Amino acid sequence: MPNQDHSKISPTAKLVAYFRQFSDIPFAADVAALIHAEDVFNDLLQGTDLTPEFVNWAAPLAEARYKSIVSAIKREGITQVLELASGLSLRGLAMTEDPEYTYVETDLPGITEEKQQIISIIKSNQALRERHNLFFQAVNILSEPQISSAIRHFSPSHPVAVVHEGLFQYLSMSEKETAARHIHSVLSRFGGVWITPDFETKAELERRSHTHSQLQKLAQAVTGATQRDLYNAAFDNQEQIADFFSRLGFQLRSSPQIDGSYQLTAMQNLGIPEANINNYKSYGNIWILRVG
Numbered sequence: 001m002p003n004q005d006h007s008k009i010s011p012t013a014k015l016v017a018y019f020r021q022f023s024d025i026p027f028a029a030d031v032a033a034l035i036h037a038e039d040v041f042n043d044l045l046q047g048t049d050l051t052p053e054f055v056n057w058a059a060p061l062a063e064a065r066y067k068s069i070v071s072a073i074k075r076e077g078i079t080q081v082l083e084l085a086s087g088l089s090l091r092g093l094a095m096t097e098d099p100e101y102t103y104v105e106t107d108l109p110g111i112t113e114e115k116q117q118i119i120s121i122i123k124s125n126q127a128l129r130e131r132h133n134l135f136f137q138a139v140n141i142l143s144e145p146q147i148s149s150a151i152r153h154f155s156p157s158h159p160v161a162v163v164h165e166g167l168f169q170y171l172s173m174s175e176k177e178t179a180a181r182h183i184h185s186v187l188s189r190f191g192g193v194w195i196t197p198d199f200e201t202k203a204e205l206e207r208r209s210h211t212h213s214q215l216q217k218l219a220q221a222v223t224g225a226t227q228r229d230l231y232n233a234a235f236d237n238q239e240q241i242a243d244f245f246s247r248l249g250f251q252l253r254s255s256p257q258i259d260g261s262y263q264l265t266a267m268q269n270l271g272i273p274e275a276n277i278n279n280y281k282s283y284g285n286i287w288i289l290r291v292g
Contacts, residue, residue, distance in 0.1 A: 013087030013111055017032050064280065065165050065166075072161075076192075078160065080155065082151060087111065106136075170228045193289065197284050201234055256282075
């Protein structure tokens with residue numbers, strides 16, 4: 001599919017940025033202010049009648065998704081990172097404060113250009129040092145030549161962590177397979193791991209919609225904005241996930257996103273009782289894949 005089709009997914013990056021601002025994720029508050037995330041939130045969800053309680057539910061989960069990836073990268077001890085569909089997380093800007101990291105952020109051209117402008121403002125406002133170990137590349141995950149261009153920044157003698165959050169949910173099964181083959185090619189060349197929270201089943205989506213009554217309204221709004229049906233694009237079950245990636249040459253394992261290795265500061269900032277953390281622990285997994 002052409003880039004302009006996938007560009008309809010890009011506004012969801014601003015929706016996630018709205019939820020991240022309630023946490024201590026680096027630069028999240030700056031991004032939300034610069035992109036007027038509250039306006040994006042209100043425009044996208046216009047007419048859905050979402051209540052403040054929904055924000056209390058979604059913000060800790062957005063924080064968990066971000067932090068579970070960072071935690072996994074550090075556990076793996078890999079210092080070369082390729083982030084696909086990186087949106088407005090600015091994870092690369094945060095992690096390359098450590099000069100040991102080489103980080104390549106990729107996304108579609110429009111969001112990549114906007115993000116570079118945002119980073120330029122943040123670096124100026126906060127007097128941040130220049131990041132010579134942070135690179136930006138316009139990449140559609142379905143384009144092998146664009147991925148090949150992005151990985152030129154890496155040393156072939158060191159492994160790579162390929163990461164993404166909020167990407168695979170929007171891809172059809174055939175697109176998932178194309179993307180997975182491209183990632184397999186990268187890991188076959190460099191070694192390393194694929195880290196993502198994105199593999200969801202229809203049963204998980206159904207369970208969440210019952211857990212929070214307003215989630216269905218959000219899903220409908222996102223489907224309307226992106227023209228992507230997240231439910232039908234989801235895996236049927238865990239067995240299909242295992243079979244799908246095994247067939248493509250991966251070994252995979254998963255663990256809970258919320259594992260005690262980091263704090264969910266959005267809970268504190270929004271006044272959510274600590275006892276409620278059990279409501280989030282079963283929300284999702286972080287997946288680690290290797291070629292083999």
